[in-house]
Structures are given as C-alpha cells and as structure tokens.
Amino acid sequence: MRDMAKELLKMTRDEVAEAVADFPVAILPLGATEQHGHHLPLGVDVYLAEGISRKLAQRTGALLLPSLPFGYSWVWRDIPGTVSLEQHRVEGVIKDVAKSVQRYGIQLLVLVNGHDANNASMKYAVRELQDELDLTVIHLFYPNLDNVMKTHCESPTWHGMVHACEFETSLMLALCPEMVDMKKAVREYPKKPLLYGKSTISLGDLSKSGVYGDATLATKYKGEAMITEFLNTMEACLLQAYKSS
Template identity: 40%
Template sequence: MQSLFCQIVKNFCQYFLMKGNRLMPEWAKLYWTDVAQAVETSRIALLPLGAIEEHGPHMNLGSDWYAVESLTARLAEAANLLVLPALPYGQVWSLSRFPGSLSISDQTLVNIIVEIAAGLAQVGIKGLILMSGHLGNMSALKTAARRLLESYDLPTLFLFYPGLEKICKQVSETERSRATIIHADEIETSILLALAPECVDMSRAQREYPHYPEDFDYSPLYWDEVSVSGVFGDPTAANQEKGKIIVEYVLQQTLRIIQAWRERGGF
C-alpha cells in the first residue's frame, strides 16, 4: 500500500509542477474590478457541491461539503480553475428522516446551478465543472449540464470522485455493505480523514451492515428503515493513509478527464 501511495503522490506532484504551481483566486474573494482579468486567466469555473446529511455517529453533518471544498481547492490549483463558493445543500431524500439532514429537490438544485452559471457565462466563462461530494446530486447535475449546453452553449462537466470504485478495491480491507453504497464506511471515513479530519471522531465509529430488501435498488426507501446508526459498513477500519491514496488517485483521474474535455472543447 505504501508503494502505491508514493507513486500516486509522485505522479500528482509532477503534474502539479508542470502546471507551474499557479494559485488561482477564489471567486468570492475577487473584487468586481478584477473579475475580467481573472476570467481571462482561466475561462473555466469550478463549482463544488456538497450535502448536509447524517454520516453515522462519527462523521458530522457537513462531511460531504467540507470534503469537496478541500478536494476542489487542490484541483483548482493543479488545473488552473476559478473555484466558486461551494453549495452546501443537496438532494438527500433517502436520509432525510435522520435528524439534521437537510434536503432540497433535484429541481431546486438544477435551478440554482443554471442561474449561477448564467452569471458566469455573462462575464466570459467558457466552461463549468460541477464537482459533487455527494452521489445523490448527480441526477440533478446531469440535467443542469444539459440545460446549460442547450440554453447558454456552456460546456459542463459533472463529476463525483472519478476513479473511486477502482482505487477502493485496492485499499479497502472490509466488505462493502452494498456495491452501490459508500456511506459512513471504511472508504468514506478514510476520505474524510484525509480531506477534512476535523469532521471525524473515530472514538465514536461503529460498524453496521444493514439488511437490504430485495427491491432496494428498484423502489424509493428511506434509509432509516434499514440502518439504525446511519452507518453502511465498517468505518473502524478507516485511516488517513488510505484516504490519501484514494484522494490522490481521484485527483489524477479528475485531471485526466478535465484535460480530455478541454482538448475536445478547444478551451
């Protein structure tokens, strides 16, 4: 595992140095008189999207939000992107009955993204990257990307931890609770320990493997009907080293996708 981690870090650092170690400004910290110059420097904006939802007793409600903020800060530096303030709210219907979870509809999320992007297009942004830290947002992100291409001719990428499934198979030491779920388990907890360790209290970590009904993937179901703790796997096996391996691999794959997208779009 250590050799894999070293190789990933080496590859990522090489890419970073090739880009010239340019620190891109955060959109919210710009003065309006500097926007034109910032957009001229990078025509691509990056919008992080999170969620406010339960993550078991050991991870806080804002885990998806804080993690994606940290991830996109690194991505913006490496790929010369203008990073926007992260949207903390997302579509968390399945977990909405756990106290503290705050869900917005897909349509609301689509409208927010499209209206933000309209302002970006107005000042000369030529491409938008939507990076979600929450899988439940992806349906809305795809719809928003289609609308932006149709209405504003604005090419839009929508991403959720590219390469995650592949790297998880290499670092995971515990069984997944379900092939389609990564939530408050070894993998997600490790990611948070790498990206936002202040969100995690490992002394409270506990394992739970829910019993899923046969129609789980084919019918709406509130997840508190299958999980008592809100944990879907074994977070006690998580550690920061695993998280760093996952994060660096995801960053590499994300950079590869962005490069291909830019080449195809000519920006």
C-alpha cells in the same frame, strides 16, 4: 502547481475578471447536509467536494466557486440537521450557476460532486445546458471509484453504496481530520429489504448508526492515496474538456 486556489468569495471583481481572462474555467463543488453516523459531521459531502475542488483549482488555476451545501437528501429527512432540496431544484441551481458564470466569460464549468444523490441532477442539468448555452459543462463524481476502492479499501461496500464508511471516513481523515471522531466509528451492514429500491423504504429506515460499511478501517493514508488518484483523473478530464471547449 499553484500555491493558492483562486477562491471567488475572497476575490475582488477586478481579480475575478483577470482570472477569467487568464483561464476561463470554474469549478463548482456540490455537497449535501445530512447525517454521516456518529463519528462524522453532517457536512461531509460539502467538505469532501470542496477539499478536492480546492486541490483541483490549485493544480489547474481554475476559479473555485462557493460550494453548494444542500442536495437531495430525502432519505435522511427525519434526522435532526438534514436540509434537503427537491431534486429538480438542485438541477435548477446548477443551471442558474452555469448561466451566471457564462455571462462574464467562463468557457468551462466543472461540477465536482461529493453526494451520490446529486448525480442525476448533474446529468440532466448538463444535458439541458448543452442545448441552451454556448458553454461546456462536465460533471465528476469520484472517477474510477470502484477500482480506486478495490486498491485502497479493505471492506466491501453496502450494495455498491458509500456512506459514512471506510471510504468517506478515510477521505475526511485526509482532508478534515479534526472533524472525525474515530472512537465513535462503527461497522454496520444493514439487511437489505426485498422492496428496497422498489418502494419508499429508504436508507434512514435501515441503519441504526447511519454507517453503511466499516468505518473502523479508515485511515488518513488511504484517504490521501485515493484523493491523489481522483485528482489525477479530474485534472486530465478538465484539461481535455477545456481544449475541446
């Protein structure tokens, strides 16, 4: 494992050129700016994607790109602090980044996502790029999430969703503990309306706290254990994709 990640923003043009020649792989963390209850900051999805990406870059020697701080956050649009991009714009940014890094020699772009609503944009951007560029792109979002949570989390999800819950709070305690106020952590499982998912009823209409699950059960230990499992799978995916690129 390398001691320091190769962070693009902190490097000179010569250092970037050398890094790309040595290992032509780049990692793009994707996040969002939206509420995560009263105990977590709005940047949770950014901090988690960036923190995991940095560790993945340290393991592999890949180039760490600046994080995308905005995603599709329509459901929280009326809560102060939210910044939401239209879904096709997220897809467009991913494609623009891919086209940029491919020009100076990157052969594999790894998308590491911390925001569930970005998954559709990643999926379609990668498909379109397959037909447009001679570049391999893979997208990763907490691999084997269900099994990892069954092993390390005590509380159930809210209908399969993770948001400001035991899972995300545990990851934040492992990566950014100074930003977590466990005294404000709560447990909330809002009632799911019949028309949820079939209408414009959104998450912002349902929860009083902004928590979907039980944040009170979160611990740093759980977060560290889950991050290790995610990283093991992500590293294997990255290396396999690179060999095939």
